C-alpha cells in the first residue's frame with residue numbers, strides 16, 4: 001500500500017476506534033519505543049516501513065481526546081472538514097509567511113480572519129494572527145500592548161527595548177492562566193509587574209479592585225488582563241463595566257478567552273461576555289472550542305498599527321507589500337504552516353448557527369455531567385457549570401478527600417478521562433467539555449464510570 005493510503009487508513013482506523021478504545025493511553029514508554037530503531041539508523045528506511053513503525057510506536061501512547069469522553073484540561077476534537085483540510089495542508093506544505101510564498105495561504109487566511117471576527121463578534125477592522133496556541137496569542141497581543149502603552153509615554157520599545165523603560169503594570173484577574181504569566185516573562189516584563197485583582201464573586205474582578213489599582217499609579221503604563229472563561233469555573237469578567245474604566249485611565253485591556261471567547265458566538269451565552277468587544281486585544285484557541293486540530297491559536301487586536309509595529313520584520317530577500325496581507329507582519333514566527341486553513345474549514349463547516357449550537361450543546365452536557373456525578377454518594381458539586389467548566393469533590397465515608405483517587409480510577413477504567421485541580425485549597429475534579437462529538441450517551445457512560453470508581457473506593 002502507498003504510504004499516504006496507509007496513513008489515511010490508519011487515521012480512519014484510529015477515529016473508528018475512539019468509541020471503544022480506552023480514553024487514557026495505557027502504553028508504557030518501552031512499548032512505544034519498541035517498534036523504533038534503538039539508534040539513528042545508518043541507512044534510511046523505506047517510507048512504507050517508516051510510517052508503519054511510527055504508527056505502531058504511537059498506538060499504545062495515544063490519548064482519546066479526539067473522542068467524546070475526554071473531559072480533562074480543555075480539549076476539543078477535530079471537526080471532519082478541519083481534519084481533512086489539515087491533512088491537505090500537510091500535503092501542500094505551504095509556507096504561509098508571505099503572500100508571495102503562498103498566495104493560497106495568505107488569501108485563505110484573510111478569509112479565515114474575517115470569518116473569525118464575525119463569529120466572535122469582534123470589531124471588523126481588528127487585526128489577527130494565527131499562532132500555535134493561546135500561549136503565543138498572549139505573547140503576540142501583549143507585545144502589541146507593550147508597544148502601545150509605552151508609545152503613549154514617548155518610549156519606542158522596539159528600538160529602545162525595556163532596559164530603562166518606564167515600568168509597565170499588569171493588573172490581572174487573580175485567576176489568570178499560567179500562560180499569561182509566561183508570556184509576560186518572555187516579553188521581559190517579569191512576574192513582579194503583575195498586580196492580582198479579585199472581588200466578591202469567584203473568578204471575577206470587581207469594579208472597586210480595578211478602580212483602586214488604577215488609582216494607585218495614575219498615568220503609569222498599564223495593561224489590564226481579564227478573563228473570558230476561567231479555567232476552573234468558566235467565570236467571565238464584567239467587561240461592560242471594567243473595560244470603560246480601564247480605557248478611561250489609558251490602560252490597554254487584554255482578554256484571555258482561550259476557550260471562553262467562543263461563548264460570544266452563542267446568543268444564549270454571549271450575555272456572560274457582554275462588553276468583551278470593548279477590550280483592546282483578545283487571545284483564543286481554535287484547537288479548544290472551535291475544534292480544529294492542534295496547533296491553532298488566534299491573537300486579535302483593536303490596534304493593527306500597534307500589532308504590526310510589534311511584529312513586523314523585513315529582509316532584502318523577501319517579497320512583501322502586495323495587495324494581500326502578509327501574515328508575518330502580525331505573527332511572531334517566520335516560516336509557518338497554513339494553520340488558518342483548518343480554522344476556516346471549521347468555521348465554514350459549522351456556520352454561525354452550527355457554532356452556537358455546538359457551544360450550547362457542550363454547556364448542556366457539562367451541566368448534565370456535573371449534576372449526574374454530584375448526585376453520587378460521596379460526591380459534592382462545587383461549581384455547577386455556568387458555561388462548560390465544572391468542579392466536583394469526592395470524599396470517603398470517613399471524610400477524607402479522595403478526589404485524586406477517583407479521577408485515577410475513572411481514567412484507569414478507560415471509559416473517560418478527567419483531570420484534577422485545586423479550588424479553595426482543596427483537591428477537586430475538573431469537568432471541561434468542548435468537544436463537538438460529545439453525546440448524551442458519553443455523559444451517561446462517564447457518570448456510570450464515576451459511580452463504579454466511587455463504589456470501589458468508599
Ligand SMILES: Cc1ncc(COP(=O)(O)O)c(C=O)c1O
Pocket residue numbers: 073074132133134135136177179180229230231256257258259285297
Ligand atoms: C484559560 C486558558 N488560557 C490559556 C491557555 C493556554 O492555551 P494553549 O495551551 O493553547 O497555549 C489555556 C489552556 O488550557 C487556558 O485554559
